[in-house]
Amino acid sequence: MNETNRCGRETINRCAQPLQKCSRALSNRQLGAPQPPALGVGASAQLAHRLNHCPYDTVPKQQATNVLGEPLQPCSTAPTTGFYRDGHCRTGPRDRGQHVVCAEMTGEFLRYTKKQGNDLMTPRPAMNFPGLEPGDRWCLCAGRWKEALAADVAPPVVLAATEETALNVVSLDTLRAHALDAAPSGDSEPNA
DSSP states (O other): OOGGGSSOHHHHHHHHTTSOOSOHHHHHHHTTOOOOOOOOTTSOHHHHHHHHSOGGGSOOGGGOBBTTSSBOOOOOBTTBOTTTTSSOBOOOTTOTTOEEEEEEOOHHHHHHHHHTTOOOSSOBGGGTBOOOOTTOEEEEEHHHHHHHHHTTOOOOBOGGGBBGGGGGTSOHHHHHHTBTTOOOOSSOOOOO
């Protein structure tokens, strides 16, 4: 079945109205209206972004689980993060990079990822991206976080907001060692 015909009218309305991530063109395609011409070289970057970030093909938030086996908590809504720009680090079929690690940005990491070709500091208004600063929380690709770890520049993570699929790339012990909200990994230490 065609990906753009997978969801019903209720999902389209949920996507297009409160989240405002899908364009009218996407909704029209899903409802069977005549399709606009294919996006070409001169197509709006914002439209392309919206078409690629519509959450109609995601796991519902209430079903997503964090690395601790609990319900996934939001990472950030200021700036709004997540592949689906809903504040949660969760993945779905269209998220090739697995944006599932909630991390608090550091200057060192932002400079590193820019050198790797992913400039997260520069604002891009056409994509509704404000640019990140140290202290902002953002959903990172699990693979990029692991690369940053190997380069000794991995930013601290928020375990409660990191989706469990990150464990396919990075161990829980490694994440705990870099966590802002580190949960005990077994025995608790006696009170001093």
